[in-house]
Amino acid sequence: MQQSAYCRLNVRELTPYGEANGAQGRFFALRLERPAWTGWNPGQFLMLRPASFGLEIPWARPFGICDMTENCLTCFFQVLGRGTQRMARLKPGDEVSVWGPLGKGFALEPDTPTLLLAGGMGIVPFVGYVKNHPKPENVTVLFGHREPLNCYPADSIGERAQWESAQERAPEDRDRFLSRVRERMGECAGKNGLALACGPLPFLQTVRRFSQEIGARAQLSLENRMACGVGACLGCVAQRAGGASVCACREGPVFWADQIVV
Numbered sequence: 001m002q003q004s005a006y007c008r009l010n011v012r013e014l015t016p017y018g019e020a021n022g023a024q025g026r027f028f029a030l031r032l033e034r035p036a037w038t039g040w041n042p043g044q045f046l047m048l049r050p051a052s053f054g055l056e057i058p059w060a061r062p063f064g065i066c067d068m069t070e071n072c073l074t075c076f077f078q079v080l081g082r083g084t085q086r087m088a089r090l091k092p093g094d095e096v097s098v099w100g101p102l103g104k105g106f107a108l109e110p111d112t113p114t115l116l117l118a119g120g121m122g123i124v125p126f127v128g129y130v131k132n133h134p135k136p137e138n139v140t141v142l143f144g145h146r147e148p149l150n151c152y153p154a155d156s157i158g159e160r161a162q163w164e165s166a167q168e169r170a171p172e173d174r175d176r177f178l179s180r181v182r183e184r185m186g187e188c189a190g191k192n193g194l195a196l197a198c199g200p201l202p203f204l205q206t207v208r209r210f211s212q213e214i215g216a217r218a219q220l221s222l223e224n225r226m227a228c229g230v231g232a233c234l235g236c237v238a239q240r241a242g243g244a245s246v247c248a249c250r251e252g253p254v255f256w257a258d259q260i261v262v
Contacts, residue, residue, distance in 0.1 A: 004099065004100055004101060004102050005035070005036070005037070005099070005100075006097070006098070006099045007035045007036065007097075007098055008095055008096070008097050008098070009032040009033040009035060009073070009095070009096050009097075009098055010032065010033050010092075010093055010094065010095055010096070011030070011031070011032060011090050011091065011092050011093060011094045011095075011096060012031040012032060012033060012071075012072050012092060013029075013030075013031040013072075013092060014028055014029070014030055014031070014088075014090050014091070014092075015028065015029040015031070016028055017029065017076075017150065017151050017152065017153065018147060018148060018150050018151030018152075026078055026079050026151070027076075027077075027078050027079075027147075027151045027152070028076070028077055028078075028079070028087070028088055029066070029074055029075075029076050029153055030074065030075045030076070030077065030087065030090065031072045031073070031074050032072060032073045032074075032075070032096055032098065033071075033072060033073070034068065034069070034070065034071055034072050034073055035073055035098060035100070037068070037100075037101060040065055040068060040100075040101040040105070040128075041101070041104070041105030041106070041108075042065070042105050042106055042108075042125050042126070042128040042129035042132060043064070043103075043104070043105030043106035043125050043129070043196075043198075043221055043253070043254045044064075044065055044100070044101040044102060044103050044104070044105045045062050045063060045064045045065060045100065045101070045102050045103055045229070045249075045253060046062070046063060046065060046075070046098050046099060046100030046101060046102060046229075047060040047061070047062055047098070047099040047100065047102065047226075047228075047229040048060055048061055048062075048063050048075065048087075048096055048097070048098055049061065049096065049097045049098075050086065050087060050090060050094060050095070050096045050097075051094065051095040051096070051097070052086055052089070052090070052094065053083070053086060056082075057082060057083055057086065059083075059227050060097070060099065060227075060229070061083045061084070061087075062102075062226040062229055062249070063075040063076075063077060064076075064124045064125045064198075064221075065100070065101060065125065065128060066124045066125070066127050066128060066153060067127050067128045067131060068128065073098075074153075075124075076121070076124045076127075076152075076153050078121055099229060100229075102229050102230070102249060103229075103248075103249055103250065103252055103253050103254070104251070104252060104253070104254050105125075105254055106125070106129060106196045106219055106221070106254050107194060107196070107219055107254075108129075108133070109194055110133070110134045110135045110138065111135065111138065112138065112192070112193055112194050113138055113140070113188055113191045113193035113194070114133075114138055114139045114140070114188075114193060114194045114195075114196065115139075115140050115142065115184055115185065115188040115193060115194070115195045115196070116129065116130070116139060116140065116141045116142070116161075116196050116197075117142050117181055117184075117185075117195060117196065117197040117198075117199070117203075117207055118141065118142070118143045118144070118197075118198055118199055119143075119144050119145070119197075119198070119199025119200055119203035120144070120145050120146060120147075120152075120199055120200060120203075121152075121199070122197070122198035122199030122200070122203070122221070122223075123143055123145070123152050123153065123154050123157075123198075124153065124198075125198055125221065126141060126157065126196075126198065127153050127154075127156065127157060129196075130156075130157050130160050130161045131156065131160065133160075133161075136160040136161045137161075139160075139161040139162065140161065140162040140163075140164075140184065140188075141157055141158075141161050141162065141163050141164065142164050142165075142180065142181060142184055143157075143163075143164065143165040143166070144165070144166050144167075144168060144174070144177040144178075144181075144199075144203075145165065145166075145167055145168065146167065146168045147167075148167065149165055149167065164180070166180070178206055181206070181207065181210065182210050182214070185207075185210050185211065185214055185216045185218070186214050186216070188216055189214045189215055189216035189217070192217075193216075193217070194217050194218075194219075195207070195211065195216050195217065195218040195219070196218070196219050196221075196254075197218060197219070197220050197221065197257075198220075198221040198223075199223075200223070201223070201262060204220045204221075204222070204262050205262050207220065207257070208220060208257045208260075208262055211257045211258070212257075212258070217256075218256070218257040218258075219254050219255065219256055219257060220254070220255055220256075220257050220260065220262060221252070221253050221254045222236075222238055222248045222252050222253045222254075222255065222260070222262065223253070224236035224237075224238060224248040224249075224253070226248070226249045228249070229249050230249065230250060231247035231249055231250035231251075234247065236248040236249050238252070238255075238260060238261070238262075239260070239261040240259060240260060240261070241258060241259050241260060241261055246260075
């Protein structure tokens with residue numbers, strides 16, 4: 001696994017998403033200079049702290065790694081609180097402290113049918129997963145979201161993998177989407193496939209329940225609150241199926257569904 005490291009990077013670009021649908025100022029792709037990492041695994045994350053946080057916001061913020069190219073590292077975020085509001089004002093050349101890559105990413109089995117299940121911002125780590133998969137023809141993506149599709153960094157996924165998306169406008173839309181998730185998980189299990197899920201907690205709980213009922217191999221990426229990213233603060237503790245406590249940042253954030261309680 002790539003050794004994590006601390007570095008200071010400059011902002012290359014901050015790109016808004018979803019402006020045509022009234023989401024102006026809420027969704028952003030943040031592109032930074034590429035760090036001197038030898039590699040990373042989709043599903044890993046980083047701790048990010050802009051210099052502009054100053055003394056007002058002491059803690060860094062965790063973000064899943066969206067993608068990394070020869071020239072830049074990309075994160076994607078939604079404005080929800082003080083930290084992301086401040087990040088939405090970043091400009092090219094601004095300095096950002098980064099600690100990463102951290103945690104354990106998703107399993108990669110190139111010859112295995114792989115089903116990616118994303119809810120909302122849970123699509124972020126799957127951008128890099130699909131892009132870097134050696135056999136994307138074996139990958140299917142099922143994406144449920146509340147905001148319009150162009151609010152998310154999903155435009156490149158359909159170019160390489162099989163792709164379905166569904167927007168939730170009413171409770172019955174959610175029910176139809178989850179029914180589709182169960183159906184596709186059943187198909188995946190019938191091929192001894194692999195299901196990978198990322199999204200809000202209720203979504204992960206549903207995927208875990210389906211995996212138990214169907215007998216599907218599945219991994220879940222937990223989105224527990226993190227302050228340090230290395231297991232020192234114990235702010236992201238989760239519970240293993242056997243009852244033991246575990247730090248989601250250090251032992252995860254990706255866990256096998258039958259080994260973790262959500």
